[in-house]
Amino acid sequence: MKTKWHAALSSSVAIALLFAAMPTFASGTTLEDFTGKELSLRNKNTELAQPHVLRTAAVKSRLVIIQMAGPVQTEWKDELALDGVLLGDYVPDYSFVAKLSEDTDQSKLKQYSFVKRIVPYRQSYKISQELLDAINRDGSATVAIHGLQAEMGRKITTETITKRDLAGYLASDDVVAIVPASKRVPLNNVASGIIHADKLADTGHTGANQIVGVIDTGIDSGKKATLHPDLRGQVKELIAVSRKGDASDPNGHGTHVAGSIVGTGAASDGKVKGMAPDAKLIFHSVLDEGDSLAIDDDNLTAMLTEAYDDGARIHSDSWGEDHGSGEYYSDAQDMDRFVWEHPDMAILVAAGNDGSDEGTISSPATAKNVIAVGASESVRLALKDRSADNPDDIAYFSSRGPTIDGRIKPDVVAPGSMILSLRSQLAAEGEASADQGIDPNLYTYMSGTSMATPILAGGVAQIRQFLQENGTSDPSAALIKAMVINGADDLNQDTMAQGFGRANLRAAIGTSYIDEQTDGLQTGNKRTYTVQVTNTDQPLIATLAWTDAPGSVTALDQLVNNLDLTIDTPGGEIYRGNDREAPYDDEADETNNVERVIIPHPVKGTYSITVDGVNIPKGPQHYALVSNATIGENQTGSDLKKETHTGTVRTGSLETKVKEYAIKTGAAGTISLSLNWKSEANLHLYLIDSKGKTVAKATNRKGKPKTISYTGKKAATYTVQVRVLSGEADYTIELKYPKKQVNK
Structure with a gap:
């Protein structure tokens, strides 16, 4: 069931959520028959209008769609894996794109009570008719090619393909989708008062011990020693991605963004400061020689990873799709995957500047796991600018939701009009006025959701400092997002313009x-x-x-x-x-x-x-x-038994390679295991039932801790097994399991 606001979407968006025509499978089964309701596939046509492209269509594919009978149970997925089924993308409702091994017996799979249907994954699901027409018209296109997004990791490449290449890609079992590659473009002393960042600063929360990652045009001179006075000592790492060895900012966008986060106010006697002047930056400069942003599906995850590995747990991204359309493109998926795999990295993304029409939110702000930031107005009455005269209004340029699938975006708004921040020494003359006591050679005004995003990113650094100083050493991105949304002020604007409201940092930490x-x-x-x-x-x-x-x-x-x-x-x-x-x-x-x-x-x-x-x-x-x-x-967790054990495993004899713990549950319920260690050893975690069958394991997911959450259907005895594959590690394992009837 969709929410009431979802049902009230504009007709143009609502129509996009429906099937223009119900396609038919080879057996004559419609998608509606197949699912009980419409299967949520983006490319809905059964056959493409240019069938000559599909020269290899007769090749038998091992890609299928497996629909399950209802809400997906972990045990069902385990059964399919044992039969050589690799589950990939989840497709609502209750279905997966899957790849069968050469030994998989489909007739056996169909005998499972939880398998409702197995149908071929058609080549026509891999590409839209619009993209196919463009390739045939232009001869080639730059696209993102998606492989099966299984739990083993990301499989996306960006390539320029020709008409001649296309048939091979469509026939390949290693390709599940071909989509357009997005063109990415760049999208405060007053602002701090509007979102109450100044109240946090008054209590000493100014971003201390926080590191913020930024991907943007560049930063001032591009050399740490000669940066703007407000940025000296503020940049931990400065990485030139596109212009090798040159991280300078002739555009001015990145410098302005950086100042809103960590500017110290050194050149303005403290009049113009960032939200978190005690935080530090890891900055990736991506402006290329053609004044474009060199961000693609091949380097976005690499840059996020580099920032994360160097300590960043907040990332500010003031760029996105050239013209927002609400689509979930590859970079949105990349963002979601990165946070899924690094759940303590809070990523903030600009909503876009495509104005007051609904459905103009830009990718990657369409990602589920980011905080998408729209722009409310700042207040600069002396400038006599109508875009900065009412803090309770949404800026006219701020992109609106919903996303193409009806999600609420932006998540929140923050001041984004006429934001005063740093001017790059290589950029055009600033708009600040010397008679305001501000040097126009060092400071300038800019407007956009690009400006709102770093304002809130600096605020998130303040929140994260507060959390760490109050006992939450490694807060999750979900927690920070929930705090920001819970504390947001309702501006009585349309939800698709304001999201959940305007950020209020003081209310956020009072939760x-x-x-x-x-x-x-x-x-x-x-x-x-x-x-x-x-x-x-x-x-x-x-x-x-x-x-x-x-x-x-x-x-x-x-x-x-x-x-x-x-x-x-x-x-x-x-x-x-x-x-x-x-x-x-x-x-x-x-x-x-x-x-x-x-x-x-x-x-x-x-x-x-x-x-x-x-x-x-x-x-x-x-x-x-x-x-x-x-x-x-x-209330449902108070009947859990909790144990903590420590041990050492090392490769060598069986006695040192494997450690085991016996547990006996007192009722049906969830068994939760968490294994952590500090060395570079490779450890796996298993839960084994009384018959010796592995019912749950944590082996493929990278990183630490390894966790298992398994729901037992009755009281039973299990063995928890810690196994080292390489190296040596001192570990800690936490066990939680029901000791009596759990309230379900």
Whole structure:
């Protein structure tokens, strides 16, 4: 079921979400028959208009679509894997693009009760008719070629292909989609007061010990020793990507962005400072000789990884698609995958500057796991600029949502009009006025969602410092996103213009939160928390956010793992996440990976907040829950037994290579395992049942910790096994499992 606001989308967007004509499979089965409702495939035509392109169509493909009978269970995926099935992109509802091994027996797969249908993955699903027409017209096109996005990692390449190449790509079992390669373009002392960053600065939260990554045009002179006075000592790493050895900024965009984050105010006697002057930057300069941004699917992930490996846990990206269309392109998928694999990296992306029309949000701001930032107005009355005269208005240029699949974007807005920040010494003359006490050679005004994004990125550095100083050493990106959204001020603007509201950092840190990074949910799991309301003068607000598995460019709907947020009031009323029209209990959001509930006039008493794992095809799913009232104990987790063990494993004899722990659950419920170590050794984690069968494992996912979340259907005995494949490691393993009946 879609939410009410989703049903009220403009006709142009709504039409894009429907099938123009129901295609027919070879058996005569329509997509509607196949799924029980429409399968969310982006390319819906059964046969392309130019069949001569498909010269190798007769070659038998091992790519199929497997639809399951209902919400996806982990055990089902395990069974298919044992039969040689590699599951790739999730396609709503309850389906996967999959690759069969040469030994896979399809007749055996069809005998499983949970397998509803297996149908061929057609070549026509790999490319749109529009792109095919363009290649035939122009002779070639630069495209992003997507392989099967399995759990083993990313498979995307950017290439220029010709008409002659196309048939081979379409026939290949290593290709699931061919999509256009996006062209990327560049998209404060007043702003700090509007989002209350100054209040955090007054308490000493100025971004200390935080590192922010930036990809932009360049930074001032490009040399650390001769940078703008406000940036000297602020840049940890300066990396020239496109113009080798030259990270300078003749454009001026990147310098302005950098100043909004970490500018010290050294050249203005503190009048013009960034949001987080005690933070540091890792800056990738990507302006090429043609004044374009050299960002593509091959280097975006590499730059994000380089920043992450050098300590950045916040990333600010003021660039995007040339003309926003709400599409989920490759760079949006790249962003989602990066945060999925690095869940403590908060990425902020500019929404775009395509104005007041709906559906103009730019990729990669269409990514689910980023904080997409639109622009509200700043206040510069002396400039007599109508775009900067009302802080409660949305800037006229700020791109609007929804995304093509109906998600709320931008997530929030921040001041983005007439932002005063640093001028590159190589850029055009600044617009600041000397009679304002500001040197126009050093400072200038710029407007755009490009300016709003670093304003909030600096604010996120303040929030992250606050969290670390208050006991959360490694906050997740989902937590930071949920805090920003929960504290946002409603500007009474259209949701697709303001998102969840304008950022309010003071309100963001005044929240209670659960940052669930260990005991993720699987399909059917629920967690219930309590909040006690004593202050009835303010609304009760709760926000649930989760870092979702990357979506598929072959699918129209991008949500993979679906969680639901509900609040039960003392009087027996029920509120559902993102259901904003009375009654508040009849619409479940199946579209967004952020859900918020606002109860405007709460009564005193105890409220129950439930997080429900409705459908988790790629679990376990971790989450963050935030409220402006104190969140109490997890009622469903209080009956868990918890153990912590330490040990050492090393390659050599069997006695030192494998360590085992026996556990006995007292009821059905979730078993959660978390294995961590500090060395470079390669460790795997297994959960084995009493018959010796491996029921869950953590072997393929890179990084630490290795985690397992497995739902047992009854009380049982298991063996937990830690195994080293190479090296030596001192490890710690945490075990949590039900000791008596768990409230489901």
